[in-house]
Amino acid sequence: MRHGKKLNHLGRTNSHRKAMMSNMATSLILHKRITTTLAKAKALRGYVEPILTKSKNDTTHSRRTVFSYLQDKDATNILFREIAEKIANRPGGYTRIIKMENRLGDNAEMAMIELVDYNTVYGTDVAKTEKKSTRRRGGAAKTKTAETAPVAAEAVKAEPVAEAPAVETPEAPAANEENAEKGE
Known part of the structure; x- marks a missing residue:
């Protein structure tokens, strides 16, 4: 047997x-x-x-x-x-x-x-590239829209701030006066 x-x-x-x-x-x-x-x-x-x-x-x-x-x-x-x-x-x-x-x-x-x-x-270099490809495939639309939307919003905010000092300079003391009236 x-x-x-x-x-x-x-x-x-x-x-x-x-x-x-x-x-x-x-x-x-x-x-x-x-x-x-x-x-x-x-x-x-x-x-x-x-x-x-x-x-x-x-x-x-x-x-x-x-x-x-x-x-x-x-x-x-x-x-x-x-x-x-x-x-x-x-x-x-x-x-x-x-x-x-x-x-x-x-x-x-x-x-x-x-x-x-x-x-x-099947070394560590291959594993790194696999992670990158996984990120691209898995959440490409979500990641790009999530990342680009805040960047675009920051860029829009950054541009008026660059132009704002000449325009907002007179408004700055008014804001300070409002804060003083409120007691802040």
Whole structure:
């Protein structure tokens, strides 16, 4: 019986699947982002996240354990030197899966899996531009009318004030006399 066993076999034998996951994990560590099918990306996430967690503790035992999964010295060194520093404060969730268009040949669901801390596409600069575009789309008519109406009213008020000193100068003492009569 296979109760509780949720491993996706991906239509491969055990040895083939382990070799493929090892190669994909190595590519992910070296290139920080790879494109593959959605099923493989989900399987890779379950394979590579424990390896990334293991890399936070830089001991000989953890290096040997990670090397047994990756079978690549360069990837292991990069993992423990560069990636472990960036993910040191992150409690989990080191990878992100982004769905892409289906593949043309066989219409397979494609996805891009990337390391979250090495994100260059969805950075803070993109988030700032999204906020600006949201402001423009969401309340463009409300914002412009609300902002331009007070500015226009201030501009109208500002123009008579500029001309007013010559005209209002005689009225200013009258206003002062009215205030004096009221006792203010």
